[in-house]
Amino acid sequence: MDYQDFFRIKDDWNIKIEELKDEQLVHYGSNLLCGNGYLGYRGTLEEWGKDEYQACVITDTYDMADGKWRELSNSPNALFTEVKVGGEKLGDYPEEDLMTTELDFDYKYGVFKRNSKAKNSTAEIVSERFASYDNLHLIANKYQLNNLEEDEVEIKLGIKGDIWDLNGSHLENFSGEYDSQKNILYLKANTVEKNIDLITALSFDFKKGEIESLKVENEEKSIYLLLKIKPENKLVKFERNMLVYSSNDLENPLEKAVEAAAEAAAEGYQQLKQEHQHVWDKKWELMDIKVAGNQLDQLAVHFNLYHNIIATPAHSEFLPIGARGLSCQAYQGAAFWDQEIFNLPMFLFTETETAKNILKYRYHTLDGARKKAKDLGYDGAFYAWISGKSGQELCPSFFFKDVISGRKIRNHFNDWQIHVSPDISYTIWKYYIATDDLDFVVDYGSEILFEVARFLHSRVHYNQYKDQYEIIRLLGPDEYHENVDNNAFTNYQTRYALKKALYFYYKMENEYPEKLKNLKEKIDLQESEVTAWQEIAEKIYLPEPDENMLIEQFDGYFDLEDTTAEVLEERLIDKQEYWGWPNGVAVFTQVIKQADVIQLFTMHDIFSEEVLAANYDYYEPRTQHGSSLSPSQYAIVAARLGRAEEAYDYFETSAFIDLMSTNKAVSGGTFIGGVHTAAAGGIWQLIVNGFAGMKVNRKGLSFMPILPEEWDSVEFNLNYKANKLKIKLSSDSFTVKASASNKNLVAFKVEDQHYKAAAGEEINIKI
Structure with missing residues (x-):
């Protein structure tokens, strides 16, 4: 597949899309996202609506509208624009052949540009916008009509509340007003479940063109201004500012939104842009990766770094990184294990305070994890597979449906996929050895470590015949195989989490006895529990390499049918079938969705190169890479084996998952489109841990570099x-x-x- 089917390269940071394609509308919206960790405004044109997947996702607005999916809410669209010139509609509407549009996107500063030319006149629309990093609530836009042959221009601008939602409308009780003195509109609504007030405000200032008449139009969910404009030298030009605040941000969001809208108008677009760019410049001083010798790859690296940054609510220690960031409502704007294992490492070694905030989020959601454990009959903290603001489980029991029968499929992501808890413990340790920030571990991390150890204690099973602890009925990273026993990755992670809990327990006992005493009292931790953690860590079953140096992914895996993903593809009755549990085409085969044993190798440096090579060669042809998390992990292991070109092939797969729209937007009847933020974070790891071969452990910092021949x-x-x-x-x-x-x-x-x-x-x- 040629990248030029999707975009042209302008330079290391910028792409151009020369022709809009209807089948790419979902991908345009995600890939060309203006975002800043607080909001994400999809890459759509101002005249587009919900049929073109227009949306602006707002963090910290979790709400359930359909009784099943609790997801982030979308703001009404304050950049909506409808233009008529000489009574004829002007705009690039997918169903009408009125204009041709080119799009430009700058991944250095997150600036979206459109240039549309009318087919039956000389008229042109030129627009530019960005989501500010100086004021996270602001989207600034400048909009211009050029080469107008008619004197009669009608513009409908305002705030449109009829927006794209995946799972029901989240807003109700709309009311809007226009302040003619300040040229500010606002639209107020509240969410249907949580009653969160959401305010969308709009300020504007015409720089070219005279307003001849103005009329306010209120609709059920929207407020507009109908303007008649007299062009100036065949030009109409205005600047506007979209401000979004919720009652979760502050006590009086309406007052703040109107005030901020007026301030933005007074500053003007260019000044706002300069302040925004200044923040980005500081970020790139820390986070940029420069690739010489291959401009396409450099662009792809910048694309992925940009999306990992804007997906992350660095401004808060109470919010998660969504698996699709703020590019859409898919995966509910919630954290998976992706957050710690894929997104966080880039921040850990660049913007360290952001990494700390990500881990503090897990501390603040401990009660949600405790509740989940208790509800399922366990102790301690069983972290949600899909975790929103409270940390309570958002993952529904029926995630997919059988597209052949139409019946719901019972998946056990929410109760059998337990490795998310030890994954968090693993990351706390990695944070500690990368920063020496013992205070964080003592004040925050230790409670997480102890409660995760408690959960694992209650989750393991003792096999008295073998005198070992086992973990049964679970699924590991490979989500096609549920209800398995002794997943190697999960068992090794469990031992690791227990050992780190013990390490800090005894460290606090020696160095912070009073704080340990207070924590033990707070969570009612008994000495007998600590003794049990030690015993489990010593006796947990860890699948070892066999005579062929292979580690079995789970008990009985090698007994399954040995085939390939290509063969299974031919067995599908419907291309949209879900391949996994309970009766998908992969369940009774060795075909796996993603890195599993290989994931173990990228996270634990405890096996010989011979074991890595044997397992890489075995599992690689049996891996479908049905998850965007997978290619980067295979690349890291390939690089460590000295196979630079294989690693580079996986770099290409991972780096272009979104840029070249290689992953489907719907699986098993569920919309899963949007930016794959774990793949974005994985690119940083692929380069730093893979090609540079960086490892950080108790021995210190080390590198085993290898460079693909495609790069200088x-x-x-x-x-x-x-x-x-x-x-x-x-x-x-x-x-x-x-x-x-x-x-x-x-x-x-x-x-x-x-x-x-x-x-x-x-x-x-x-x-």
Whole structure:
């Protein structure tokens, strides 16, 4: 598939779409998203509506409208515009052949641009917008009509409340007003379940063109201004600002929205843009990855870094990273294990405070995890598979449907996929060894670690015949095989989580006895429980490599039919069939959805290279990569095995999942479109942990670099234990430059050699 079927490259940061295609409307909206962690405005034209998937998703607005799906709400659209010139409609409507449109998107600053030309006149629409990082509630837009041959221009602009929602309308009780003195409209509504007030305000200022008449039009869910404009030198130009606030943000969102709208109008588009770009410039100083020698790959890297950043609510420690970010309502704007294992690592080694906020979110949702554990008959904290603001389980029991019979499929993501809890414990440890932030672990992380250990204690089963602990009836990362026993990844993660809980228990006992005493009293932790954690960690069954050096993914996996995804594809009756539990085509075969044993290798450096190679060669042809999480993990292992070109092939697969729209928007009857934020975060890992071969463990920082021949070099920044490093990898050298502001020597290893970099020092190593 040629990328030029989807876009053209303008430079390292910018793409152009020269022709709009109806079948790509879902993907345009997601890929060209203006976002900032608070809101995400989809890449749609101003005249488009819900049929074209127009939406602006707002964080912290979880609401249930249909009795099944609790998801984030969409704001009414304050950038809606309808233009008539000489009585004829102007705009690029999919069902009408009136204009041709080109789109540009700048991934450095998140700026969306459109240029539409009429087919039957000289008229042109030029528009530009961004979601501000200086004021997270703001979307700024400048809109221009050029080459107008007619003197009669009618513009309908305002706030449209009839919007695209996946699972029912979340807003009701609409009321709107127009302040003619300030040129500000607002539309107030509240969510149907939680009664959250949502205010959308609009300020505007005409720079070219004279308003000859103005009429306010209120509809059931919308408020508009009907304007007659006299062009100036065949031009009409205005600037406007969309502001969104909810009652979860502050006590009086209406007052704040109107005030902020007026302030934005007073500043003007160009000043607002400069302030926004200044914030982005600071982010890219930390997070940019520079790829030399392949502009397409450089663009793809920037695309994925951008989307990982804008998906993350860095402004809050109470909100999750959604599996589709804020690109749409799919996956409910909620956290999965993706958040810790795929999204967080980039922040951990760049914008460390954001990584801490992500983990604090898990601390604040402990009660939700405790409730889930209790409801299912367990102790401790069983974290939700799909976690919103409260941490209570959002994953419905019937996620997919049988597209042949129409019957619902009972999936057990919400009660059998238990590895999310030890995954969080794993990440707390990784945070600690990357930052030395013991205070965070003592004040926040320890309670999570102990409650997860408690849950695992209550979840394991003791096999008295084998004198070992086992974990039965579960599913691991591979979601096609449910109701299995002793998933290798989950069992190893369980031991790891227990060991880290024990480590910090005894560390606090020695160094923070009073805080440990208070925490034990708070959660009623008994010494007998700690003793049990030790016993389970010592006796839990861990599938070991067999005589062929293979680790069995779960008990009985090797007894299943040995076939390939291509063969199973031919067995489908309907292309939309779900492949997994309970009777999908993959269930009784060795075909897996995604990295599972391979996922174990990317997270745990405890197996020999021979074991990695044997398992990579075995599982790779049996993996469908039906999850966007999978390719980056295979790439990391391929790179560690010295297989640079195989790793690069997986880089291409992962980096272009969204850019080239390779993943389907609907699976098993459920909409799963939107940006794959885990794949976006996975690109950072693929480059840093894969090609640069970075590992961070108790031994310290190390690299095993390998560069694909398609690249001349790659550069990135690291923040390690509060010291900043600039890394450059080329085909024959590896360079580490320590920031002049560093306060400590930074020890690291490249291949088998040890080095120490002083502040300001650059070490150039031949490889």
